[in-house]
Amino acid sequence: MQAQQLQAQHQSRQLPVLQNQVVVFSKNYLPLAQINIKRAVVLLVTGQAESLDFSSTQQWEVRSPSLVLQVPEHIRLTSGNPERHWKVPPVSRREVFRRDNHTCQYCGSTKHLTLDHVIPRSKGGAHTWDNVVTACEKCNSRKGDRLLHETSMVLRTKPKAPMHPAIAFADQFWKEQQSSNN
Numbered sequence: 001m002q003a004q005q006l007q008a009q010h011q012s013r014q015l016p017v018l019q020n021q022v023v024v025f026s027k028n029y030l031p032l033a034q035i036n037i038k039r040a041v042v043l044l045v046t047g048q049a050e051s052l053d054f055s056s057t058q059q060w061e062v063r064s065p066s067l068v069l070q071v072p073e074h075i076r077l078t079s080g081n082p083e084r085h086w087k088v089p090p091v092s093r094r095e096v097f098r099r100d101n102h103t104c105q106y107c108g109s110t111k112h113l114t115l116d117h118v119i120p121r122s123k124g125g126a127h128t129w130d131n132v133v134t135a136c137e138k139c140n141s142r143k144g145d146r147l148l149h150e151t152s153m154v155l156r157t158k159p160k161a162p163m164h165p166a167i168a169f170a171d172q173f174w175k176e177q178q179s180s181n182n
């Protein structure tokens with residue numbers, strides 16, 4: 001079934017059905033990711049996922065010429081979690097910038113970004129996730145070859161290796177659930 005062929009049947013909400021997001025859970029009921037309804041339909045139709053029956057679950061009706069499908073707000077993968085093979089990526093410009101949200105970790109600038117070793121390499125600092133941060137050219141040259149405590153500069157966040165994307169998503173998901181229940 002082609003995604004373009006899907007005709008959105010609008011039930012109760014003002015949003016077009018195909019703009020809704022579906023939360024995918026792993027086989028072990030861990031929330032993994034939020035996907036758009038077209039991808040959810042593909043997973044359901046190909047048997048790679050099933051509906052998760054939460055009592056408050058909202059269902060959206062999606063129609064194609066040959067089929068009417070109820071798509072719930074939560075679905076669960078029926079096979080193993082493909083993300084389990086994820087490994088912490090090697091320290092690279094691209095991955096560090098991504099972790100730091102493309103923001104200088106000293107001043108918050110998003111321009112002229114470079115990599116900075118918190119403990120300079122000349123002083124034995126390693127090229128590791130907990131010693132490499134995104135820094136703009138200005139902050140990088142201001143800090144120079146000094147240790148952090150020899151400057152007046154402060155790191156906005158403590159650098160650490162990126163989390164497994166599913167764990168990061170689950171973390172955020174439960175936080176949101178909690179705040180919407182309060």
Ligand SMILES: [Zn+2]
Nearest residue numbers: 104107136139
């Ligand atoms: Zn900066």
